[in-house]
Amino acid sequence: MTLIYGHRGAKGEAPENTLVSFQRCLEHGVRRCELDLHLSRDNQLMVIHDPTLKRTTGRRGKVAQHNADDLVGYDAREGGPGWITPCPIPRLAELFEQCDFDHWQLEVKSASKTRAARTVTAIAELAERYGLNDKVTVTSGSREVLRALQRLTPHLSRGLVAEYAWLDPLKVADHYGCDLLALNWTLCTPERLQKAQKAGLHVSVWTVNEPALMRRLADFGVDSLITDYPGLAVTTLSHRNTVAGT
Template identity: 30%
Template sequence: MMHIIAHRGAASTHPENTMGAFIEAQRVGANGIEVDVQLSADGEVVIIHDEKLNRTTGVKGYVKDWKLSELKKLNASFGHKGKSVSEKIPTLAELFDWLQTNQLSCIIELKNTVFEYHGLEEKVIQLIRRYGFENRVILASFNHYSLVYCYRLAPDIETALNYREGIFMPWIYAKSIAAKGIHPQFRAAHDVIVKESLNAGVAIRPYTINTEAQMKHFFKKGCSGIITDDPKLAKQVRDWLISMTN
């Protein structure tokens, strides 16, 4: 079955990277969620996409300069245009506590391209080990050096490389750094790349697939999964396609 991965949770309807968005993704039938992690000033693994706080919390500053106790006082739904709700920035441990209550998979994007976040890989892997989520988590990043480091630290935990522009034969490149999957921006996920990656045994999950036409296209091509802001629509499209083939 082609998996539906909710990008930062159900980000089309709920504040991104919040527990509300993750819970909604499960409710509408997503198979997994995708989250972004950084380190607070006191070394806690927190879930937030931007290095700067302003877009999602309305305050100035960088995540790395705020302690967890300070980050927890912020409203993580500041930038959301939907109904008025107040959400907190979750920690990865808080997410894992909740994941214990369901069977969702989880792609963890290491946000370590702007800042290195020394120790981020070790702390994320330590948490994965603590919760026994080695088979439910995929580590992803645009920093491919970081993915190689993750593999060396924990070869049993799957890695997948994120990229935006074209990579020549990305399925071969992925295997060269021991990654089992690729997550291309959808414009870089040409049909031949989908086909050859799958033939090579490399999972391909394009992002961010938000229109019905895009969903139909990538589902029909047999992608391992799609990463989408709208898991509810994706499930409706997938269910419709399945009904048409039965």
């Protein structure tokens, strides 16, 4: 059974990484999501993909240069599907409060040693506060972030985001004690998938938006797909008795 994760909520249907995007994902019955995190200037976890504000809000500057109270006032509708009402950048705490997901993939981008430590500690504190320790996997392609997770928050599930094959992703995942491998779909061969699953890794493949590719990867036996179109994925995979998000 292949599970479905909404990518940045339902990125193809609503402005990415906003509350309405995650609500749209849940409306499709998809109870798993993937999102991106950056720290604000006052060390709050903000749900936004880029380190800069330009692409999604049209504003200048970096997320890290703004306090959370200011960031939640910025409209993040730019560069995505049309939306009538403003869509603020959310705090992760807001999503934890308002969205009842069964599992969260929380991706942390590259960071300095100090920033990685602050970020993973903040995630651990928030997961503990909302009772979500067993519903969170923190993922990253950054060795610095994975090291911080291993050292500071060993109780949290962690995952490697693998986009390129220049290093064996299975060896890297094993080195950092990961239990999830978020694999670019172009790297997902049946052989690599089987080897990863034999090593005990949950293999989550991204970003999968074409029905034919969804079916092919499900036939391979991937554990989960990350998609911009969770509704389409539910429809496409339903005849395979796939249950979204369970």
